[in-house]
Amino acid sequence: MGHRGLMAEKMRALQYTTVGKAPEIVELDRPTPGPGEVLLKITAAGVCHSDEFVMSLPEDVFTTMGWRTPMTLGHEGAGTVAELGQGVTEFSVGDSVAVYGPWGCGVCDYCVVGKEMLCPHAAAMGIQAPGLGAPGAMADYMIVDAARHLVPLGDLDPVASVSLTDAGLTPYHAIKRSLHKLTPGKVAVCIGAGGLGHMAIQILRAISPVTVVALDLSEQKRELAREVGAHHTFMSDASAVEKVRALTNGVGVAAVFDFVGNDITAGMAGQMVAPEAEISLVGVGGGSLAVGFGIGPWDVAVRSPYWGSRPELIEVFELARAGKISVEHEVFALSDGAKAYERLHEGTLRGRAVLVP
């Protein structure tokens, strides 16, 4: 039928087209990989709370962050290699891969050790993460800018593993930073047992000997937390601080991983830690926690981690391959993407929502 190349092949994409409106399916030309790029036929794309955050921003803030509509969503992506750009030799057509999302310049001192999420040059160079500026994985096809941003999946099921690229990697990175504090007898707290939180619980159980406590507002999420390995769960309210402290004879916990990150949860984190504890504010709830002489226990560190490194993503996939962690997920068709975001907003998802083209 016709002459190939005369008319571009079409594909579907879930795009955020108008600030303040729900994302919608649009038809686009299927992209062609340029030199060094790889075209993936998408097998799965994860739905993250960060997308909802991005889509909740007023237009001026959205624009100041460097984003423009229309924006193809999907920063958790997996696919099979469909076409190799000129010079790409690391992969073959048909390979099953996952996408490392926080793209950096590739050559600075952060990027060369794989910490591309910290690249201080990416923004100025116009480099954006797929789904967060660059066209993302919620489409039939996507372009990956470099082979180094792909991780072979091998036998892992792409639908079950795609969310390891963010919901797995982000808590893994935060936990690895504090791992030296997570010694036998210590207690770690996860605030929020959603997509990231339910993975954090499993990662803590897999790589540390600590007692794991999960806090959530929802009984269903607390139940999920227990099912995936939390030793204790509490309603995330004013009484939680004392209940958590009681588990440590009043001393406080060694680490808090806050997957909500508003002023209330950050404040709770500050009140439940022991001296020398580490607090990671992972959630983008806009909260902060003061550090200074006489504020809280001595020598507490507060940090705001972002995503994770390439080596850490490989480690996360190894944990999954070993059967030590797995993503609870609900599957939606790509065309039902807007519905998946509604369910995320309602807070009724169990684990992660994954879109399948």
Ligand code: NAD
């Ligand atoms: P999610 O919606 O799947 O999970 C959030 C969970 O928090 C839900 O279970 C909800 O019931 C619970 N919750 C809400 N308010 C709470 C409170 N006051 N106390 C305790 N629990 C509460 O979201 P997600 O996709 O897991 O993302 C979690 C957060 O992490 C979001 O803010 C997201 O934007 C952010 N995030 C940050 C990074 C990063 O690199 N820093 C990466 C990915 C996601």
Ligand code: ZN
């Ligand atoms: Zn995310």
